[in-house]
Amino acid sequence: MQFLQPATWSEALAMKAANPEATPIAGGTDVMVEINLDHRRPTSILDLTRIRELGEWGPVDGMLRIGAGVTYTRLIDELGDRLPGLAMASRTVGSPQIRNRGTVGGNLGTASPAGDALPPLLASDAWVELASKAGTRHVSVREFFTGPKRNAMRKDELIAAFLVQPAPGPQQFSKVGTRNAMVIAVCSFALSIDPGHRRVGTGIGSAGPTPLRAVAAENFIQGELDWEGRRPVSGATLNRFGKLVAEAAKPIDDVRGTAAYRRHALAVLARRCLSWAWGAA
Amino acid sequence: MGVGGGMKVSCVVNGKARAVDGVWEGESLLYMLRERFGLYGSKNACEQGECGSCSVYLDGTLVCACLVQAGQANGRSVVTVEGLDGGTVQQAFVEAGAVQCGFCTPGLVVAAHDLLERMPHPTDAQIREALAGNICRCTGYAKILDAVHRAAGSG
Ligand SMILES: Cc1cc2nc3c(=O)[nH]c(=O)nc-3n(C[C@H](O)[C@H](O)[C@H](O)COP(=O)(O)OP(=O)(O)OC[C@H]3O[C@@H](n4cnc5c(N)ncnc54)[C@H](O)[C@@H]3O)c2cc1C
Ligand code: FES
Ligand code: FES
Numbered sequence: 255m256q257f258l259q260p261a262t263w264s265e266a267l268a269m270k271a272a273n274p275e276a277t278p279i280a281g282g283t284d285v286m287v288e289i290n291l292d293h294r295r296p297t298s299i300l301d302l303t304r305i306r307e308l309g310e311w312g313p314v315d316g317m318l319r320i321g322a323g324v325t326y327t328r329l330i331d332e333l334g335d336r337l338p339g340l341a342m343a344s345r346t347v348g349s350p351q352i353r354n355r356g357t358v359g360g361n362l363g364t365a366s367p368a369g370d371a372l373p374p375l376l377a378s379d380a381w382v383e384l385a386s387k388a389g390t391r392h393v394s395v396r397e398f399f400t401g402p403k404r405n406a407m408r409k410d411e412l413i414a415a416f417l418v419q420p421a422p423g424p425q426q427f428s429k430v431g432t433r434n435a436m437v438i439a440v441c442s443f444a445l446s447i448d449p450g451h452r453r454v455g456t457g458i459g460s461a462g463p464t465p466l467r468a469v470a471a472e473n474f475i476q477g478e479l480d481w482e483g484r485r486p487v488s489g490a491t492l493n494r495f496g497k498l499v500a501e502a503a504k505p506i507d508d509v510r511g512t513a514a515y516r517r518h519a520l521a522v523l524a525r526r527c528l529s530w531a532w533g534a535a
Numbered sequence: 536m537g538v539g540g541g542m543k544v545s546c547v548v549n550g551k552a553r554a555v556d557g558v559w560e561g562e563s564l565l566y567m568l569r570e571r572f573g574l575y576g577s578k579n580a581c582e583q584g585e586c587g588s589c590s591v592y593l594d595g596t597l598v599c600a601c602l603v604q605a606g607q608a609n610g611r612s613v614v615t616v617e618g619l620d621g622g623t624v625q626q627a628f629v630e631a632g633a634v635q636c637g638f639c640t641p642g643l644v645v646a647a648h649d650l651l652e653r654m655p656h657p658t659d660a661q662i663r664e665a666l667a668g669n670i671c672r673c674t675g676y677a678k679i680l681d682a683v684h685r686a687a688g689s690g
Contacts, residue, residue, distance in 0.1 A: 255559070255560035256560060257542050257604075259609065281602070282602045282607065286563060286584075286604060287582075287583045299560060299604065301604065301606060348584065348668065350649070350667075351668045355598050435663075435664065435667035436585065436667055
């Protein structure tokens, strides 16, 4: 095994170009588990924790550009007011030890359908910034997940950052697990409301091969909400929204829960998130 | 990489500069601390971030040493339970009866120390959240909550 420790971003990109098989490591909370348990034996490891830029964030053209190496703890502390949905999801990740190390870049890299940062990124229509020696490109997070634990990143690329609009309105995230901390989601749901553009974004976690959007539910609710008068959502509308979210999921039966339970729970989460968020709009 | 593989890692552990050669590239900071530096306070139980018995400070941040790749500690400062300014917390654990087999204790002492640095007077809920990554199979946690309150001077 080879250990590569670039000091700068351009060095990292050059090393990745020269060693396309190298496994990047940030917080190591996925990579080290796999190495420790002998599930993965990389030929080389590319340590990204020395690269200052990956830990930085700031505004870019009205969006927030957040370096791939910003940890969950920092997201909660530094960006909780601007990205409440992502911060809520970050608070449910693992334990303090995991949140102190784990990064959204790593969550995107692993691309697990259970990655908790991913539904909020879908709901708020985020972009992933991928970089290689050849240049930089932006991929919509809606096109980023290509299969279970697969993503659109090429072998010579690294994740530089993600870009997301500061919350234009209320956001919610809700997760079902067997206890209150340290759990992989049985299923999860994220919602983002943009009153200015009369748009609603959704994200479903742990109920399909990839994180998913509930497009029909978004279209339905955008037409139903009383954007002018802000009247509360009726019970029938909440139920219909929940049903459309459940229908958008593609769950399976596994050790954490059955497909039927996941659909049921998602309908409940969707109704709750919508009534909480609309109540705050 | 030298002959026979392995890399060199230099870091400061409990205030002392340490360097080792021949470290396997897939090795964890936990393995390096225990097997190369002889610091057995940080325990090895799950090696997957679930139990917290390997909790240490890396540049002042609470982490699971089993999830830090050894080379990532290069040039960094590590504080283990052996080097912790944790007398108050340790004494509180003893007095509250929060230690049975003791396997989880070093990790809990480091995590409780970190909590009290951030929140000098935590509530039960805050303690539960802060220690959610530390598993104890003996005490049932009630006495651990007592110990943290006691260390905070409110028990
Ligand atoms: C005990 C425990 C509890 C956990 N609980 C949760 C949870 O509740 N919710 C959840 O979503 N996850 C959880 N996880 C999983 C993990 O913490 C997250 O997926 C985390 O976001 C990974 O980030 P990292 O920086 O540690 O990634 P790493 O392990 O360093 O990397 C993960 C993957 O991303 C790649 N990668 C990392 N950074 C980049 C980059 N900049 N460019 C390209 N590729 C990159 C790596 O090559 C690897 O494939 C848990 C893990 C543990 C050990
Ligand atoms: S040994 Fe590191 S968390 Fe269990
Ligand atoms: S005292 Fe035995 S595991 Fe905690």
